[in-house]
Amino acid sequence: MSLPSNDPARRRHEQRRQWDSVAAGWAKWWPTIENGAQGVSRRMLALARIEPGQRVLDIGTGIGEPALMAASRVGPSGRVVATDLSPAMLDIARDRARELGLANVQFVEADAVEAGFADARFDAALCRWGVTSLPDPFQALVAIRRFLVPGGRFVTAVWQSGPEGRPMADLAATVARELFGLPSPAPQAPASHRSANEELQDLFARAGFSEVRSEEMAMALEFSSAEDCGRYLIDVSPEFSALLGDQPLAQRMEFDRRLGECLQPYATADGGVRIPNLTVCATGRG
Numbered sequence: 001m002s003l004p005s006n007d008p009a010r011r012r013h014e015q016r017r018q019w020d021s022v023a024a025g026w027a028k029w030w031p032t033i034e035n036g037a038q039g040v041s042r043r044m045l046a047l048a049r050i051e052p053g054q055r056v057l058d059i060g061t062g063i064g065e066p067a068l069m070a071a072s073r074v075g076p077s078g079r080v081v082a083t084d085l086s087p088a089m090l091d092i093a094r095d096r097a098r099e100l101g102l103a104n105v106q107f108v109e110a111d112a113v114e115a116g117f118a119d120a121r122f123d124a125a126l127c128r129w130g131v132t133s134l135p136d137p138f139q140a141l142v143a144i145r146r147f148l149v150p151g152g153r154f155v156t157a158v159w160q161s162g163p164e165g166r167p168m169a170d171l172a173a174t175v176a177r178e179l180f181g182l183p184s185p186a187p188q189a190p191a192s193h194r195s196a197n198e199e200l201q202d203l204f205a206r207a208g209f210s211e212v213r214s215e216e217m218a219m220a221l222e223f224s225s226a227e228d229c230g231r232y233l234i235d236v237s238p239e240f241s242a243l244l245g246d247q248p249l250a251q252r253m254e255f256d257r258r259l260g261e262c263l264q265p266y267a268t269a270d271g272g273v274r275i276p277n278l279t280v281c282a283t284g285r286g
């Protein structure tokens, strides 16, 4: 995400605005996202060894996952606190909790690192696809470790690095670069050649976690047409929403056409598109 400033308060404000702007898109595409993502949440809960009666923290919960799955697992004697920077995301998460009849989850509008919880408050902490949105993931992990009881586990999911992590976002970024003449990544800032597993294991260890492990998981996104893919990216991704939202209709249609061509290898027999993504789940003991 392009950030306008190094000033933390301004940066937070801008991130909050960007995520607020796509909250309705997340609600709209939730069945598509959760169809694949529920398996990732289930694995995260297993790695965190979440049991009835525990206190669990979910960071960057978005519209409520994996917080709500954890709330079902810990039951009425347990408690889940779910934080996010975006009030619009949290409003939807609260509605979902109400609809599911889950009264043991509390939603807090807070920055991941500056949430100000007492030390040793949680038995486990989770963060699904949020760590890489944070300005300083290392500081975030240091803070999260402090929130855990001794021996408590933190589990996070991030996308695998390289095109195989999120092929559609990768192809869409290439199409957008060609179509809108955006600069290629600066040569002085080469992308890391390490896998997300290596990056995460290193990060966890430096932040003081023990028993650090990571594993790769496949997760597919299924769309009924190629046109839906472009719409999805604009609706749920702050980056693509900012990039494409203001383009003239003709440019948007050209973007959709070129993206559709690139997605041909993922076409299904019934006219849909099935994108195989790779995520990495990492766990460490505080």
Ligand SMILES: C[S@@+](CC[C@H](N)C(=O)[O-])C[C@H]1O[C@@H](n2cnc3c(N)ncnc32)[C@H](O)[C@@H]1O
Pocket: 015, 019, 059, 060, 061, 062, 063, 064, 065, 066, 083, 084, 085, 086, 089, 110, 111, 112, 113, 127, 128, 129, 130, 133, 134, 135
């Ligand atoms: C990719 S979404 C993931 C949402 C959810 N965990 C899921 O898997 O469906 C990332 C979330 O992190 C939140 N976020 C971004 N920066 C944050 C920060 N500094 N502190 C807390 N939450 C943040 C965003 O508002 C957004 O809801």
